[in-house]
Amino acid sequence: MALNLFDQFMSPTHMGVPLMAIALSLPWALIPSPTNRYQTNRLVTLQNWFIKVFTQQLLTPLNREGHKWALILTSLMIFILTLNILGLLPYTFTPTTQLSLNMGFAVPLWLATVIIGLRNQPTAALGHLLPEGTPAPLIPVLIIIETISLFIRPLALGVRLTANLTAGHLLIQLISIATITLLPMMTTVAMLTAILLMLLTLLEVAVAIIQAYVFVLLLSLYLQENV
Template sequence: MNENLFTPFMTPTLLGLPAVVPIILFPTLLFPTSKHLISNRLITIQQNLIQLIMKQMMMIHNAKGQTWSLMLMSLIIFIATTNLLGLLPHSFTPTTQLSMNLAMAIPLWAGTVITGLRFKTKNSLAHFLPQGTPTPLIPMLVVIETISLFIQPMALAVRLTANITAGHLLMHLIGSATLALLTASFLATSLTLVLLVLLTILEMAVALIQAYVFTLLVSLYLHDNT
């Protein structure tokens, strides 16, 4: 058994070196590709899902915002596949690491802010001071809006980390309880096993939803700055 609850979240090593890079690159091998003119059913379903998600994600953007479509689709696919692979036994979920989520959130957030300052300077600066603000409250509101702006990437990363980590911890606790009750009570073991199966299904949904939420918030930040 694991030494503590947080052992599954430790970065695995391979020959003494961190194995994060091969783990991050592994999901790309799972997507089927075809070298022929006619694709099979699996590739067709995959393409239709990607087109559906892209349509829903890009319908609020103008021409300049739609140039980010490839990046946003790559982001949602990467996060979703990484979260789902982390549900497998003896696996590792990179999105449980706050440092990795910050490494995704900060550049994307900074890109949207820089885009807004470059192409919509007046509108971007106007967000720091709502119209009709009383004069004595202007300095305070500018400070509050500045803090809220810089806290956006932290909120993105912490939301993803907390949701994925909490689900994995709960699955670990219920799985340990199922093993502990295996020799004590068959009825209690059956109930906890059913609960574990239901929680696993829920976590599969959470893995997909959190990928969509993360990408959707980046898309909304981009929409506000284009």
């Protein structure tokens, strides 16, 4: 048993060398690449269908200027999704449970959307800080509140992804420890907790997919406001 349940979220090292780089580069090695053949295998066909459907659904609300972000958003979705699912395998590490990594994704992309809005349509971008028809006494207060909410967006993106994955991994850890502890004493109860562990693992797979989609979807909504 680990001395601390949060030890599983520490960046693993081997002989003093951090393994974060390997964990981040592994998803790209697992994704199948298209071939020049007339017919591809089922895995590549399924991957292309998923990318097409996701990109179409993501970019439908955006105008033509926002379509330039198709490659970035789709690649980010596939990358985060693969990292989340690979982290559910035994003896692996989930890099997206690290807040620093998620903030590294969220802050530059959010800042890019803000800079695009200030460059292309500064009046509309600044107009988001003050709703139309606001009474004069409330103008300073609303400007401060909207400015704070604007700067909280990248923090909310990173914390949401980190908190959801961390909570799921902690529940899996706790239930697995309970199953192993109860197995020699109460076998029936241990079997019930094992079934609960399997169901929770399926739920965590769904959470990994949904959180990757929500992360990219919110970025697309921020982009929609500024293009």
